[in-house]
Amino acid sequence: MGGSGAGGSNAGKRPNEQLGSWFVRSGWSKGELARQVNRRARQMGAHHISTDTSRVRRWLDGEQPREPIPRILSELFSERFGSVVAVEDLGLRTAHQSPSVSGVDLPWAGPQTVALLSEFSRSDLMLARRGFLGTSLALAAGPALIEPMQRWLVPSPAGEPRRAEPAGSSRRPSRLSRPELDLLESTTVMFRQWDAQCGGGLRRKAVVGQLHEVTDLLQEPQPEATSKRLFKCAAELAELAGWMSYDVGLQPTAQKYFVLALHAAKEAGDKPFGSYVLSSMSRQMIHLGRPDDALELIHLAQYGSRDCATPRTQAMLYAMEARAYANIGQPSKCKRAVRMAEDTFSDAGLDGEPEPDWIRFFSEAELNGENAHSYRDLAYVAGRSPTYASLSEPVMERAVELFGKDEEHQRSYALNLIGMATVHLLKREPEQSVVLAEKALGVARRVRSERVNTRLRKTVDTAARDFGDVAEVLDLTDQLAAQLPEAAEAV
Known part of the structure; x- marks a missing residue:
């Protein structure tokens, strides 16, 4: 690994063999790891961090x-x-945080949910300039994540007393008017549109700020109907803050917001939205290589909303179930879930009932995109199977065609262009892959999404590794280096 100890500060220390093992297997150089640490630190707001190769060597030395x-x-x-x-796997020590800050096993009660939402959103806003709180969070996975989330299904105690005002309080009950509540809800819709158009990096802190304002309102005495609407608004804002955090690469922060969103959805009595939150958590687990956890979260979502979710929401859950089965490597169950998603989606809107805004994104384009990615993922799990790649191709083509006409969902357009590029790589068609990746690069430059950037980089890296002698691939590699921005700050 080159170099000896970094001087007196390492006297008596033993090399960190665990970190060294991961580092060697990663294939990174010390300089490359230092650059990635600095980029991620800037993205998180920790501008005081400046790592170099000698610092990485000292970590490896203990x-x-x-x-x-x-x-x-x-x-x-x-x-x-x-x-x-x-x-701990890296042989490093974690900072000790209180359970309210670091854990996901939280009390399922209204006052505690409000307090935790307020605490976490305030920390997010106030600490960003000094090194974001999310960097000291631990990602939960396995039973440590699934078991607390299962308590979503446990009914709240009947007749739970409302929180009393502190003794001597002179505050009067808040009288939010219906137009004021309507405005809060319409603002959430606007934020959701911004996210779809521009990516999570552009307005994340604005969403967190709005969430903090809503928790302030929840800390005031409210009529029960108003309180439920505010909890619903808080749930939607927390889920959106989690989604934006996920999009820009703040994974532990995203998970904490998702958990808090699920708690708020329970207080609002909104089971369909709770199932949507669980689907977002499932997507994150697939991204993090935990498809078994993803499947458990989706099954929990399906069970909890089985008697109240609209066909569009059910179709979305089936599509996510298919993604989980694909990544586990269960083709028959994946194909069945794909069929269920298609069949259920065909019933969407037939009853004439208006759909909530949060599920409006799940269009025919999104359905095709999810199902195409399920087949694409099966192809990778099955050892780059051309059969599954061929199954994916026409469905992905349809998704790209539909998203190409949709100005609002530009990030989804980019992700499906990249997905189509990977399908052509699986079919050993590098020239076609380059055409799609170049289109995706054009969209990526307009969308502040580290998720899009990362997937594009990985796709181009794969193309360069497998088809490095193809002129178009070499040219695309140069374009990527010149045009794709570094990880954007989460704002």
Whole structure:
């Protein structure tokens, strides 16, 4: 690994063999790892961090870096290997946080949910400039995640007393008017549109700020009907903050917002939206290489909303179930879930009932995109199977065609262009892959989404590795280096 100890600060320290093992297997150089740490730190708002090759060498020699470096390294190695690599797996120490800050096993009660939403959103807003709180969070996975989420299904105690005002309080009950509540809800819709058009990096802090304002209103005495609407608004904002955090690469932060969104949805009595939150958590687990966890979360969502979700929501859940089965490597169950998604989607809107805005994104384009990615994922799990790649191709083509006409969902357009590019790589058609990747690069430059950027980089890296002698691939590699921005700050 080159180089000896980094001087007196390492006297008496033993080399960190665990970190060294992960580092060697990653294939990164010390300089490359240092650059990635710095980029992720800037993205998280930790501008004081400036890592170089000598610092990386000291970590390998046994120096224990201070937060947020351990969490950044955990995320980088997790993404590199496609599965959760905990801080402890790297031979590093974690900062001790109170359960309310770091855990996902939280009390299922209204006052505590409001307090935790307020605490976490305030920390997100206030600490961003000094090194974002999310860097000291631990990602939960396996039973530590699934078991607390299962309590979503447990009915709330009947007749739970409303929170009393503190003794001597002179505050009067808040009288939010119906137009004011309508405006809060329409603002959430606007934020959701911005996210779809521009990616999670552009307005994340605005969403967190709005969430904090709503929790302030929930801390005031409210009529029960108003309180439920505010909890619903808080749930939608928290889910959106989680989704935007996921989109820009803040994975532990995203998970914490998702968990809090599920708690708020329970307080609002909104089971369909709770199932949607669980689907977002499932998607994150697939991204992190935990398809078994993803499947359990989706099954929990399906069971909890089986008697109240609209056909469009049910179709979305079936499509996510298919993604989980694909990544586990169960083709027959994946294909069955794909068929169920298609059949259920055909019933969407037939009853004439208006759909909630949060599920409006699940269009024919999105259905085709999800199902195409399920077949594409099956192809990878099955050892780059051309059969599954061929199954994916016409469905992905339809998704690209439909998203190409949709100005609102530009990030989805980019992701499906990249998906189509990967299908052509699986079919050993590098020239066609390059055409699609170039289109995706054009969209990526307009959309602030590190998820899009990362997928594009990985796709081009794969093309360069497998078809490095193809002139078009070499040219695309040069274009990517010149045009794709570094990881954007989460704002």
